[in-house]
Amino acid sequence: MAAALLPATPVASADAPVPEEIPVGLLVDLSTGQTLFSREADRRFVPASVTKVMTAYTAFKLVEEGELRLDMPFLYSAALEEEWYAEGSNMFLRAGERPTIAQLLLGITTVSGNDASVALAIAATGSLEDWIALMNANAQELGMRNTHFGSANGFPDGGQTYTTASDLALLGQAITQRYPGLYRRYFGHRTLRWRDITQSNHDPVTGRVEGADGMKTGYTNEAGFTFLGSAERNDHRLVMVLASAPTTEIRDDAARALLEWGFANFERATLAEAGAIIGSAEVQDGSAQRVNLRLEHDFAVALPVGSTPERWDVAIVYRGPIEAPVAAGEIVARLRLSVDGEIALEAPLLAAADVEEANVLERISNAFGSWIG
The missing domain is CATH 2.60.410.10 (D-Ala-D-Ala carboxypeptidase, C-terminal domain)
Structure with missing residues (x-):
């Protein structure tokens, strides 16, 4: 059974490589439940596209419960194309296409498709409202007490969507430890090709930090640059959150450095x-x-x-x-x-x-x- 995350003072954090320009940061060792680094972990912020980790988690839960099939196709409508084509991060779905749930999940986790997120939500529950209600129910079940979702994709929604680093760490723990097979299948891909369009994943740690395998970046003008990430070495998994960084470079450098610091500066027994x-x-x-x-x-x-x-x-x-x-x-x-x-x-x-x-x-x-x- 997974260790419970401990809301305690970090055992060592003074030398953690997170610059002061990043106001929110957290590093948790899931093997022990310990907090290794913490800065404003319970401060609310807008997660932007990191919201899509909850969309993926919600889909994984439905798949495991037998309520959703990965091979089920979904007819993408003209109305959805009109609303979401090229709107922010995109899979670039077109009306009349029939992506499967599995393909939509890859579009969400690899290229942060706003269109794919909405398509999956409607395919699974019939409406965005029902899907968002399911996301919020899952958040409550996980103990994410300072989180609320107002969209399936984190697109600006007037402040309805918010979370904290502590809550995102709970989500990171749940998605990696409750659904490890689905997590490995859908997170950590470097590129995605849909029709003749090939796009790269913006994840700053996978393929760059040993053991890193996801999860999700986020950015809006309101939110700044955010990242929920994870890495595993020798059966020890770390989950990290950085939020509201001023630039993508500062966020990405800090994300890589924080994971390396977490593995290098602690002995596990x-x-x-x-x-x-x-x-x-x-x-x-x-x-x-x-x-x-x-x-x-x-x-x-x-x-x-x-x-x-x-x-x-x-x-x-x-x-x-x-x-x-x-x-x-x-x-x-x-x-x-x-x-x-x-x-x-x-x-x-x-x-x-x-x-x-x-x-x-x-x-x-x-x-x-x-x-x-």
Whole structure:
């Protein structure tokens, strides 16, 4: 299971290569859920064409649920051509053409087709309104609390579409880890040819940074230059967001440098394996006074290169004592790792056994034991 993204102070970010001209930035290690770099991660901004990652995610979800077929053709209408032909980034669809869902997805992920995004939306649900409602429902399900979509393609819509770097990191985690096969199939292509038109992908990291495989750039005059990107090396995946950069060159250079920095400056290790008993927690009014705590997942961590155990602090945290009854497998505490006094990682701890409510004799015994203690 994927690690939950941790909204904590980055374990090391002072030397991250993100220039001050870029007001919003975030780098997350999905293997551990840790934030490695953060700048205004919860500040709202206009995502522009990065919106299309949610369009792709929504399509992937429908495909996996059997509600949408990749080989299904869609008759592109004259009305859609009139509205969207050559309007911003484009696949250059023409009326009467019958692209499949698979072809539309490539048009979205590779050349950021505004026309392809609208065509896919209508093909899948029958209307833009229904599709956008589905996008927003998916955003809520992913925990993207500061995000709203007003279009399928990120075209300027009077401020209806907005998001944050933290929310886009959740989307990046979901699309790469819930639908890895579809992600690999549709993201990371360098060019797309439709009829006699060949276009290049503007993704600044794929093919330029080892392990990089997407995802999406965005630009409007209002939004500036934005990028949601990802790369994977040795089973460790990073997701990054840069928003509102003043130029494409500044954004692209920073995107490549930030991913390289994230891989080069952190050592990754598993400190404890899933199922390990970490300690115990006090139980109130239970048949036992304490319950053992076990890890739900591996306690894997990314630490700054050169970090020493003297800088670490590991603690079991919970609101206690925990009131009985306690069910085995219930999350009752968290294991917290701090580096230099800042929270670097937390992981859920589960009760390792059932603890029933104490009967009268057990309550007397517990009270006596507490008094003696």
